[in-house]
Amino acid sequence: MSAKPLSSAEQSKIMIFVLAMLPTIFFIVGIIPALFLIFGTFMMKKNNDFSHIETAVRNYKCYVFLALGVAALFAMYYATTLGAKDRYDRDGAEFIISLAFAGIAIIYILLVNKLFLSPLASHTDWVANNGIFTNKPKKITLQGGFEDIDIIKGERLKSFSVADELIKWAKLKEDGHISEQEFNDARKKLLQRG
Known part of the structure; x- marks a missing residue:
């Protein structure tokens, strides 16, 4: 629980994660996990409570696991049912696409842990009180929220x-x-x- 600001390398990791999320937003499936993270960040900033980020990442992972499960089920269904009938007439594109979606989901689960949650989790106090992309602390305020x-x-x-x-x-x-x-x-x- 560090009260030190994030280093530029840690801030860069978060930016890389945000940029990696951009292509998924163009698909309906990518908007919802992004909304989880945006809402978690907003609530953390509003309440100065890092647990909102942890909850947002947990919701993100659950949603992506759900997408992964659907892709894996479709791949299994295609391989066993549809693929068995037309195995020689089709090139298996649906099966490969569903496996690709499952692989992408796994990659995004790893990315959210490595590039988003890990840098933030090592600076929970700082991030909750001052924000992610700042290196200067907020002014100390009095009980009623008034600046010193x-x-x-x-x-x-x-x-x-x-x-x-x-x-x-x-x-x-x-x-x-x-x-x-x-x-x-x-x-x-x-x-x-x-």
């Missing part, structure tokens, strides 16, 4: 009076969005600047 007392800048204070700002901070404290200590720090800074 930096929101009280001289330029922004010109349009508001100190009293107005104190009323806003008191309301935040009263509603439970900030702690007593955070309110006192903000009040101290406001009174020093006022």
